[in-house]
Amino acid sequence: MAAAPFDSVLQESGASQESAFVRLWLGFATARVAIGLSVLLLLIGSRLLGPQTVSGWLIGLCGTYLAAALAVRLFVRPPDPGAPFDPQWVSSIGVDLLVFSCLQFLQAGGIYYAPLFAVPVLMASVLGSSLLALGTAAAVALLLLAEAWVLALQSPVDLAPRFLQAGLSGIGFFALAFLAHQLALRLAREEAAAAQGRRAALMQIRVNQLVIETLADGVLVVDLSGQVQAANPAARELLGAGARQRRPLLAQPAWAPLASMAQRTFDTGEPQVSDVAIPHDDAVRRMVVRTRLAAAGDQPGDSLCVVFLQDLREMEARLRTEKLAAMGRMSTAVAHEIRNPLAAISQANDLLEEELQDPGQRQLSALVRQNAQRLSRIVEEILDVARVQHQSAAPGQVRPEFDPAVRACCQDWTDQNHSGGQLQLVLEAPGQVIAFEPDHLRRLLVNLLDNALRYASSASDAIQVETTVDGAAPVLTVWSDGAALEPAVERHLFEPFFSSESRSSGLGLYICRELCERHGASIGYRRGPSPRGDGRAGNAFFVAFRTTSPMAATAAFAKMTA
Known part of the structure; x- marks a missing residue:
């Protein structure tokens, strides 16, 4: 019985407050208290009623043992199992050997106390190392042999049977130590395997939760009664704030199709697929709903229905x-x-x-x-x-000064398109330097101006270019007095190959968006008044540029789209 394998197995087992070894230690500690109380009562009874006289100091010794055992049970923490030696063993196994030896040698009250040695032997075998178990059994065997030798000195009669009894008892304690220690090893291995299985299961649960939480599709877990056991963020987004745990699907009438599909899944055990329209935030959200049955046990009530929700808009x-x-x-x-x-x-x-x-x-x-x-x-x-x-934004790129660069680009554009009479400049960002390559800025502004010219009227200020500073971010606005865009057109403005007229390639605004993303800028569209404040409404494309802090452009863009 080597100590090292037992120690390593016990370390794997965890030995937490829920460990079987902790419960065994508490059982041994309680048994010591019961033994001390029983022996004390027997000695007191023998002193009062028995024919033999029991010494008062033996009763005191038993009382002290009872107090020590009770103190260990109440105030001492369980030691680490498998340790070859611990100071606590002195207060438990050592005290047991000392007290039981005194009682056995003196034969107090005419009682045979040798079976009590099984308690320290078992305690050392189950909770200690193999060395401690064999050492405790050896100590008990030597004590029994010493007792037989002392009795032989006092009375040489029946010398052989006494030594034989002591030897057989010692062998029995060695066998008890060996068997108990082997059982403890097996218990430790099983507990370590159970702890490893729990850790693996916990890790799998965490991985599954992480995967479900990050899924773009909504996931609902529903039990047989229709209660929502779990819902990931995508499901809560699709169904609204009401899709939370421990809420029945029938709590909202709009979810009745989901409840019906889940019930059919429980009834038939077959997966269901259907297109469902669910009202959400004053609108109807169409989604593809798929259900699967997850059998958790042999009983029908143990099964769960997993509902997958897929937004048709995102699919499209x-x-x-x-x-x-x-x-x-x-x-x-x-x-x-x-x-x-x-x-x-x-x-x-x-x-x-x-x-x-x-x-x-x-x-x-x-x-x-x-x-x-x-x-x-x-x-x-x-x-x-x-x-x-x-292309990627090169580090250390040239940072043009905002207003002069916009003025030069607009001048070149008017010279090329002979549209100087339609363009008005409102430059109000002096001294601003933007993180945007000059050639890319020229391409961005030319594409926006070409798009504005395509839909603007022939008025002298039909196209207006404005530069401003919103917080820490320079903002470029290209405004034209064209007609309002249809909602269907507005949704696809920055998509490639999308155009409302046949003579356009539909790539101008898409290139603008790509250039802005390369340089950390943000581009958007809104219907709003002209920069000159003359009360006319028009189409405005705005770009929030980055200077040094990426958050500046983000904050300015959010403010412009609000």
Whole structure:
């Protein structure tokens, strides 16, 4: 019986306040109190009624033992099981050996006390190491042999039977120590395995909870009575604040379809799938609902129904995003293939136009040139999307001064589009420096101005560009007096290849959004008054730039969209 394996197993078992070894220690401590009380009462009874005289100091010894055993039971904490030696063993096993030896040697009251040695032997074997168990059994055997030797000195009669009895009793205590220690080893291994299983189960529960909490789909766990046992954040978002634990599904009439599907799952044991419309915040939310039965035991009432909720809007949005991504990849490949033939067409048309003299033919050549230029712009915009998606904001980039950069970009744009009469500048952010590459700022502003020109009127101030400082973030606003956007158009403004007119590629605003995301800026749209404050309503695209703190742009964007 080696001590090391027992010690390692006991360390694995945990030995907490719920450990079986703690309960065994408490049992032994209680047994010591009962033994002390029983022996004290027997000696007192023998002194008062028995024919033999019992010494008063033996009664005092038993009283002291009872007090010590009671103090250990009430005030001493359980020792670590498997320890080869602990000071507590002196107050328990050591005291037992001393007191029981005195009683056995003196044969107080004519009682045979040798069986009481089983208590310290068992206590050392179950709660101590193998060394302590064998040492305690050896000490008991030596005490019994010493007693036999003392009795032999006093009376040489029956010498052999006395030593034989002492030897057999010693062997019995060794066997008891060995068997008890083996049982303790097995108990320790089983307790360690149970503790490891509990830890693994707890870890699995935590992992499952983490996965469920982070799922984009809603998850409800419902019992047979319709009570919601668990709901993840996505489910609470889809169903509202009422979807909380220990709340019946029938508590709200809007959840009746969910309760009906859960009940069918319990009745049939088969999964259910259905499209459900549930009112939520003055609107109807459509979702795909799937149910699965989780059998937790043999009894029907032990099963749980897991309800999965999937928002159809998010499904459609993901599908649309995947389609757009695939379309973008295909468009980029097509643009590369079109670019070279388109350049050849443009060059050939330019050479042909030099030889043409007939006005009708020159008009047709101009029409070819205009459409070739339009196709070239579309190709460049498609390729710009690919370039923006593969670019990253370089560290140490040039930080342009806000107002001068906006003024220069607007001047170049008006010169190119001959639209100076329609554009008005309101620059009110002097000295501001933004974290945005100058070339990207130019592309951003040109795309916003092109979009504004497409829908603006011909008035002298139909397009207005304003720079302001909101808190710590510079804000650029491009306003035009165009008609209000339809809600369906507004929802998809910054998606690629989306446009309300056939002659646009639908990539301008998408490129603006990509550029802003690259530089930590935020772009948005709102319907609002003109920056000049003349009372006209129009369409305003605003960009909150980052200076040094990313939170500044975020706070400004939130304020603009409020």
